[in-house]
Amino acid sequence: MLSKRIIACLDVRNGVVVKGVQFEGLRSAGDPAALARRYNVEGIDELVILDVTATIEGRRALADTIGAVAREIFIPLTVGGGIRSEADADAAVEAGADKVSLNTAALETPELLTRLANRYGSQAVIVAIDAKRANGGYAVYARSGQAAASRDAVEWAREAESRGAGEILLTSIDRDGTKSGFDCEMTAAVSNAVSIPVIASGGAGGFDDFVEVFTKGAADAALAASIFHYAESAVHDLKVHLRAHGIPVRL
Amino acid sequence: MIALIDYGAGNLTSVRKALAALGAEHRTPAAPGELADARVIIVPGVGHFAATARLEAAWRAAILARVDAGCTLLGVCVGMQWLYEGSTEAPDVPGLGLLRGRCERLPDRDPSGARLKVPHVGWNALEPRRSSPLLDGIEPGSQVYFTHSYAAPVTEDTVAATEYGIRFAALVARGRVAGMQFHPEKSGTAGLRLLRNFLEGVPAQSDAVETDHRLSRRP
Secondary structure (H helix, E strand, O other): OOOOEEEEEEEEEOOEEEEEEOOEEEEEEEOHHHHHHHHHHHOOOEEEEEEOOHHHHOOOOOHHHHHHHHOOOOOOEEEEOOOOOHHHHHHHHHHOOOEEEEOHHHHHOOHHHHHHHHHHOHHHEEEEEEEEEEOOEEEEEEOOOOEEEEEEHHHHHHHHHHOOOOEEEEEEOOOOOOOOOOOHHHHHHHHOOOOOOEEEEOOOOOHHHHHHHHHOOOOOEEEEOHHHHOOOOHHHHHHHHHHHOOOOOOO | OEEEOOOOOOOOHHHHHHHHHOOOOEEOOOOHHHHOOOOEEEEOOOOOHHHHHHOOHHHHHHHHHHHHOOOEEEEEOHHHHOOOOEEOOOOOOOOOOOOOOEEEEOOOEOOOOOEOOOOEEEEEEOEEOOOOHHHOOOOOOOEEEEEEOEEOOOOOOEEEEEEEOEEEEEEEEEOOEEEEOOOHHHOHHHHHHHHHHHHHOOOOOOOOOOOOOHHHHOO
């Protein structure tokens, strides 16, 4: 049976892992390669390196951060933040990324998804959607949650799939950093609208939040950062908890 | 020498890093003629079966000639599917035909009628079908990383199957030819072990011009 994936996100700025609360007030949590090693030992299924400030400041995810992680860890590695062109994607892939995640650039230039899918295959193209509840729907935001994109998350996810995206990374801006649980309704709405996997993100506080997002939220994978950063063996303990609740995991 | 075939189907960086981690020297031949000293040929691949059409007649002939001469061949993901007769993903593109059967799209419903997403993305279990040195050190139920929409049928060549709506061939071997539908280079320690098992099964004696002694000295 296909396992539900647990993905750790390393929000990186200037080569250091940081984690914000609702994208503000970033604070330091360590060296990306050291954290990646620890997660790998604990049984993480996948890693995402996100250059959280890259879009705003026009910086690209650092190739040496990617390289340091990719050299020693043989699980899927996604890089996002500041991927605005095929050249940016090339640089990330060349450094060792298996997948690239696009957010603002995909909203501005949706054809970029198709070009990257043709070049690397859809499995290498993730569309990151940051959304918050608004008027009974889910409003999409660009530029790290700062600019309304005038799109609905469900409709944008469908379009992204049709343009060649292989996975959706769906973040609830309302829940991000709050530890109040994933937005399961939003996750289920998007997951049931597409055939590609949906990775739920934003709001993980306790292990039961993951149980909920894999059942009620119909998520294929769940991503978190701080819940893993500050507690030893959290990844393993989480998976034991999920298995005890009947959710298939890799242990 | 390990020849890693680049036919423009995605990214070879991960496979290169995994081979490097195993101490296995490899190179990427630019033309079919450069396969002459290969002892091992690896055909990687992601994406669409149609991409294998770039391996036109000269490549096919060179690869088949090397296999006939004692060379070991591994196909990964779409590279494994290419070892079969063909795939419904690109019906006009012939496979190499070293393994019997055709690849077909995974079902979008499980036997109970529940919806299944296609592509099949993520970690899933290997169910051994027969004993093989490829499975040395691999516990039944070990999970490996998949990302694909098409798969090969379970046949007598299947060493391990995986279940996703149906059972399909995940790990196959026939003589000097092997295939992995999953990505060993992305499957953690289990994946590296499977790749190492494959490389250690390569016969030490070879008619190749150049013998890579590092293969027999790996830990």
